[in-house]
Amino acid sequence: MKLSLFTTIHFNGQCEEALRFYERSLGAKIAFVMTWGDSPMASQAPAGWEKKVLHSRIALGDAEIVAGDIPTQQYERPRGFSILLSVDDTDAGERMFNALAESGTVMMPFEKTFWAARYGFVVDQFGVPWEVNCEQPAQN
Numbered sequence: 001m002k003l004s005l006f007t008t009i010h011f012n013g014q015c016e017e018a019l020r021f022y023e024r025s026l027g028a029k030i031a032f033v034m035t036w037g038d039s040p041m042a043s044q045a046p047a048g049w050e051k052k053v054l055h056s057r058i059a060l061g062d063a064e065i066v067a068g069d070i071p072t073q074q075y076e077r078p079r080g081f082s083i084l085l086s087v088d089d090t091d092a093g094e095r096m097f098n099a100l101a102e103s104g105t106v107m108m109p110f111e112k113t114f115w116a117a118r119y120g121f122v123v124d125q126f127g128v129p130w131e132v133n134c135e136q137p138a139q140n
Helices: 015-026 090-101
Strands: 007-011 029-035 053-060 063-069 083-087 105-111 116-123 129-135
Touching: 007 015, 015 029, 015 053, 015 063, 015 090, 083 090, 090 105, 090 116, 090 129
Parallel strands: 007 063, 083 129
Antiparallel strands: 029 053, 053 063, 105 116, 116 129
16 A cells, blocks of 8 residues: 655635745745646636636655635634745755744744754745754764
């Protein structure tokens, strides 16, 4: 049996903008995008949502994230979870954290902690909670 685990992020009409942002700021690669209007569900698209994203996949490091726009009446701002980026380079981690913090909300600054060389928690401009963690170098 093969089992794969994906995180799905729902957006309230800003999915394409978020994908482009993650591509620029995190180095993500957009692997697939299907709009509501180009899908078999085109007739069920909310009015004016024909060009909004129904389903997409982005590759981020060795993981994939699934994302799409859901109708406004079904949308809820993400809460109760976060996406953790584990980075082995503190400079790269800081760049990612600062990019995610652009127009977002810093919940915990990117700084040294007792468990990490650097760690920070931020909710990005799209309401998605992210943690950036840089492991401590191994002690020999």
